[in-house]
Amino acid sequence: MSAKGVIIIGSSRSKGNTYTIVSQLQQQTGFDVIDLKAYKINHFDYDLKNEDDFNALFKKITATYEIFVFATPIYWYTMSGVLKVFFDRISDFLFEEKEIGRRLRGKKMGVVSCGSDQEIKEGFIMPFTESANYLGMQYLGDIHTWIENKKITQEVAQRITEFANRLMEK
Template sequence: MSRKGVVILGSSRSNGNTHTIVSQLQQKTGFDMIDLQQYKINHFDYELKNEDDFNALFKKLTANYETFVFATPIYWYTMSGVMKVFFDRISDFLFDEKDIGRRLRGTKMGVISCGSDNEIKAGFEMPFVESAQYLGMEYVGHIHTWIENKKITPTVQQSITDFANQLMEK
């Protein structure tokens, strides 16, 4: 497995503020980026009858990366809908093809949120922390970011740099 990481962008706007933040992280880490908007991913189905892009995407991700950074704008105080659907679909590999789901064990998970300002409500991080624990992943943290006047502030830039360094640690 590659030691490389991937940023999974879960935004309704492929080139919005969250993408701007992700681009900065990519420059500092060399991580690849997957834009979930570019894939057809249906909601979870208990009968596992989805015919979409999720299974092939998840197999590719788990075969090639050991650090996963989930980047999401904050919509209604939580992760975006497309990101939530992605997390729900991980269940496909907890019911069927469990060996694929188990590839997440021992990998790293980080989170970037992007909001309209520097405020973030308590509890935002909990679904990520608990999912990492449940999946056997090492949770390496979360940074909250925002854009002011269409620019990344020095404070946010420093957070991105610090987070990139943390992600690159062995």
């Protein structure tokens, strides 16, 4: 049996192109999907005085899942602001409640990007790979996807299937 995984979608549109891609990946992996837009997550605060949904969400997902797939549209050549704020907030658990932050050690990370171009710019993946390294996570790789005429192309469908298979390997 494979490890339990979650796809965390960070988009400004809950049912946009990235969601279309995530739905296909979810069908093939059976992973749960969490839409960050459905949560109130404030920007990082050095005083750690945020009163929002992040801490409870982070505690739940780190206790529940072994594989984390971050799915993001490409906005201005990088991950979405919604997802960047999520990554920034992981710092909450590097300063306080460190045992919660340490739950990520040994877990696995993958990335799905969705953009209007068929290629991503050099450097896009670096924040993910370096975050995985810093947090002690195993980086499983990434795929870049796009939608044409509101549909998943055969090439993108193949990428999704190959990525799903990689995620499901032990």
